[in-house]
Amino acid sequence: METPSQIIGRYVGERGEIFWLSLKTSMLALITLGVYRFWARTRIRRYIWSSAVPDGDPFEYTGNGLEKFLGFLVAVVVLAIYLGITQLLLQVFGFNLFGTIFKEPTNDFEALAQVGATYFVLIALAPVILFAQYRARRYMASRTRWRGVRFAMDKAAWRYVLHGLLWLLITVLTLGIAWPVMSYKLEKFMTDRTWYGQAKLHQGGNWKMLFGAFKHVYFSILFLVGGIALGVWAEAPALAIISIIGGYVYMFVAFVYYGAQKYNRLTSAKVLDGEVTFTAQARTGRIVQSYLAFFGMAVLALIGSIIALYIVQAISGFDFGLNNQFDLSPVAMAQAGVAALIWYLLLLILWAALSVAFVSQPVLAHKISETTVHNSDHLASIQQRDKDDFADADGFADALDIGGAF
């Protein structure tokens, strides 16, 4: 009897290489006042995609910086018009609505509510963010290839917006309890519209399947709220403080657990072309380790950058105001301000590179290595599909800064 064919995922990207690539491209982005960031992101994606080599054949990212840049410009113009007008109208609406509810702020709560009215304008963002999410994923699918065959997604961004708004509303009305259902529904919406060549991907499973993955998030919230309530009721501040610290640590692990379990459950319920199936077994512990390593490195980077500042001051004789004998003349203040800004931007770039090298890439690598493709021989029969061109690329996601790690 023939053994069923399978492919075990493999990821070959290296920490040092992605770190330097990220650092180098971010520096170029800084020097070009942000313009290079489209090319920077493209190069990072090329590296990450090419690191995934199931069965020895690498994935390929075919997007380019130019189309991303032009897509960003298209998105900028559309968003400027949309946001300029809606934010202004909602501000008027918010003022009229809340201004009449609270005639005169008599206490801090009412004053806070009136400030809240000014944040009312953020509602205009929800549909654009959903739109941008779908377009960005469709763009990335269309720019992804494996064994020369293209991925793709159907044109359904507007339906995704309606779908997403509906589920957001349900999630808000249920005070967040429906969050895992929303996650499942939105993922199913996208997966069911995804293609590899002429083969369609299908998301199996059901709306209840992510509750188990989300359980620790519920528990951590109960732990946090319950602990604080008990501490207040028993007048034991120590108990409340321990609950807060413990609750946040628990909640962090709970979200990592959710991320890993969500990936495992959803991936294991996906079917390609009715023939090819998957299993995934990502582990929470491994991902938590990555985060801990990153936190450690981020703190080291901060300390190192402060030491570097002292060294530069000692060598150049330039006063950054570190010695508490600060010259308060406007010129000295301006110089110190510029120096502080440069220091801050460089530290941000360093942190971003560390975050890619210690979290984003290792977590992705772990997920891929723990994923198995079953009945993989069927893949060889899958036919190519046509190119999918669109003018805005993932410009909306870039403009709204919701691109995610890569």
Added chain:
Amino acid sequence: MQPIVVQASYFDGLTAKRHAVEVIVEAGTGVLTIRSGAEDLVHWPLEEVRRLRDVAHNEMTFWRKGDEAAARLLVHPGDASKLVVVLPNLDSRDMTRAKWGKIVGWTTGALAAIYAMVFWIVPALAVQMAGFIKPETEASIGRAALHQIEGMMTSDSDGGWFCDNPEGVQALNRMVGRVLGDQDIGYDLQVRAVDHPMLNAFALPGGQVILMRGLIEQANTADQVAGVLAHEIAHVAHRHPIEGALRTAGSAGIISLLLGDASGGTLIAFVSESLVNASYTRSAEEEADTSALKYLQDAGVSSQGFANFFDKLVEEYGEGMLPAWASTHPPSAARADQARAQKTAGTTPVINDADWQALKKICD
């Protein structure tokens, strides 16, 4: 010369099947032949072969320029180094003039659209929409804003900073009455002094004007205070505070959302937001100055005090380090000259000396 022959994986861009192939480059032919068994699958002209960049795997991936079918050739590193020497344009970027034209054209178009949005459409819309805000709503927005300002400038926000010395308040009201005359500015004007050492005054939505103690204390004459008061009343009459709030809601979001990211973009966003704001504020200040001078003239109050107040600002703070186009206020010396140019014949002090002495003690 010996032909180059290496083993490779070939993906024809038609299906996801991997073909084990031989790659052959014979000297003088100028083409790379991909052969499976005895059959030649394709011939690629050497100068059209490109390779993928920024890849993590050790193998090299080759492709052919302009190939819509997207065939790929995956070659082991040792074998790839043999091929590289005969492929002249591996890393060619193929940037054409059309691509540069596209970049320049789209960038210009986008910048023009944003400029129109931020400088014309949003301000015009703010003026229109300000009319849809009910007066009582505007008043409560102004009170909430004042509440916040008090919280920021003093330790408390309980309204305890208002100066309420009865004779001082009376004197202030007489000054307001004189400057305003019988003009209708569209609001129930409410002018109050607050106990704060800053040399400043401001107008809020809903017709509120606030004078700070530092301003009254550092003025040499009542006419100087009257000049500033006329200026703030002019802001109220022109609806600058509420229009400014709406305009900021419309334009601030655009700039920070679209330019803000964790690198150089943050810098441009910050600088351009400041410049946009400066340009609006400067034109509003000029408008308020012009109206203030007219109020003073109609009230028969000398604008000399207003001029002296600007001289005082120059003396106190200098002309500032920023050039005029980047500053929120027009240059003070120029404003002083404008105020000085107005005729002073037939004018009288805005309030009598007893009232002026009372006003100075409004915060006691």
